[in-house]
Amino acid sequence: MARAIWLVLDSLGIGGATDAADYGDAGADTFGHIADACAQHARGRLRIPNLTRLGLPQAHGLATGRAAAGFEEMPAAQALWGCMDERACGKDTPSGHWESAGVTLHEPFGLFAAVENSFPDALLAALVEQAGLPGVLGNCHASGTEIIARLGIEHIASGKPIVYTSADSVLQLAAHEEAFGLERLYEVCRIARVLLAPYNIGRVIARPFVGEGSDDFRRTGNRHDYALPPPRPTLLDAVCAHGGRVHAVGKISDIFAAQGVSRTLLASGHDALFDATLAAMEQAGEGDLVATNFVDFDSVYGHRRDALGYAAALEHFDARLPQLLAALRPGDLLVLSADHGCDPSWAGSDHTRERVPLLAFGPGFAPRALGRRDSFADLGQGLATHLGLPPLAEGHCFLTS
Structure with missing residues (x-):
């Protein structure tokens, strides 16, 4: 009974991207610098015994040529393990996921590069007019938590949503769930998505928050991403076309613009995402794919530079892994990966261009090293092979090569 479970540890880069210098990220190493921070702190070394057995520190060593602090001596991995370079231009969430599902973005998304006055006047004027807004605040590159703390009170008083961007291809709109209204925020984002068509921007993200003042404003789990659809059919489409179902947990459906998604299981926080993944595995049948994005690694810790x-x-994720491993059935294949890096030791708050892990485990699969893969698409090709699907257009199957 062939089923596949794909877990994306959002932003868990393992350093060493071949072209990192082209992005200003030479030396970035999310996993390695987290391990270094632990070893230098009173808390002691990073303790991830289950991920170690699956080969995460080993993949990091392969990617960087060095052992992370605390992992100088490791047992042999009990899974298939390796690392992958991204071929797509950029270091965005959609491009990393799409390439992992067999579609490489050969032309980069558009960007709003100016740090201040980031968005064109014509775009903002159209948004204000069509959404019936009194105006907007922000219009700059910013960390989401910082800009909410800085402008949240003015936003509530004025009714103007906060708009901001980053080095990624994104327009983000933050608004107070109660003072502005959650559904109204979503509608403004839908209008922005249409207006952005000439700019080729990957995502519009609704960033709702609650709280009474700058000291207690906090973002909620009602985030919603409005992404461009992948330019060609992905692994998800192939699963559905051949009679399987895709169970999309967390923001997977948003990232793929619901293309190739059979059912969506929304959840906020890693425990809830883990529970939803286990529930999806209970319901998944022959030929199905369960795909989950664990977003908090990126949004709560990576972007906030909290090593x-x-x-x-x-x-905590590692401590819950045995539950998922115990839920695997004969014929299942579990794959863990990431979509980019977000090194918490790096300057700024943007993603970092890094290699990512490729870890695979399932009953009947013999452990072995997978080496350095030159495309994230090898992951999708491997899952397609496992599920008995025709070959995808890109990638080399990691199960056979």
């Missing part, structure tokens, strides 16, 4: 928080989240 020790990231470490604690990894350790």
Whole structure:
């Protein structure tokens, strides 16, 4: 009974991207620098025994040529393990996921590069007019939590949503769930998605928040991404075309613009995402794919440059892994990967261009090294082979080569 479970540890780069210097990220190493921070802190080394057995530190060593602090001596991995370079231009969430599902973005998304006054006047004027807004605040590159703390009170008083961007291809709109209204925020984002068509921007993200003041404003789990659809059919489409179902957990459906998604299981926070994944596995049948994105690694810890928080989240994820491993059935294949890096030791708050892990485990699969793969698409090709699908247009199957 062939089924596939794909877990994306969002932003868990393992350093060493071949072209990192082209992005200003030479030396970035999300996993390695988290391990270094732990070893230098009173808390002690990073403790991830289950991910170690699956080959995560080994993949990091392959990617960087060095052992992460605390992992100088490791047992032999009990899974298939390796690392992957991204061929797509950029270091965005959609491009990383799409390439992993067999569609490489050969032309980069558009960007709003100016740090201040980031968005064109004509775009903002059209958004204000069509959404019936009194105006907007922000219009700059910013960290989401910082800009909410800085402009949240003015936003509530004025009714103007906060618009901001980053080095990624994104327009983000933040608004207070109660003062502005959640459904109204979503509608403004839908209008923005249409207006952005000439700019080739990958995502519009609704960033709702609650709280009474700058000291207690906090973003909620009602985030919603409005992404461009992949330019060609992905692994998800192939699964559905051949009679399987795709169970999309968390923001997977948003990332693929619901293309090739059979059912969506929304959840907020890693425990809830883990529970939803286990529930999806209970319901998944022959030929199905369960895909989950664990977003908090990126949004809560990577972008906020919180290395020790990231470490604690990894350790908690690791502690829950045995539940998922115990739920695997004969014929199942579990794959863990990432979509980009977000090094918490790096300057700024943007993603970092890094290699990512490729870890695969399932009953009946013999452990072995997979080497350095030159495309994330090898992951999708491997899952397609496992599920008995025709070959995807890109990638080399990691199960056979």
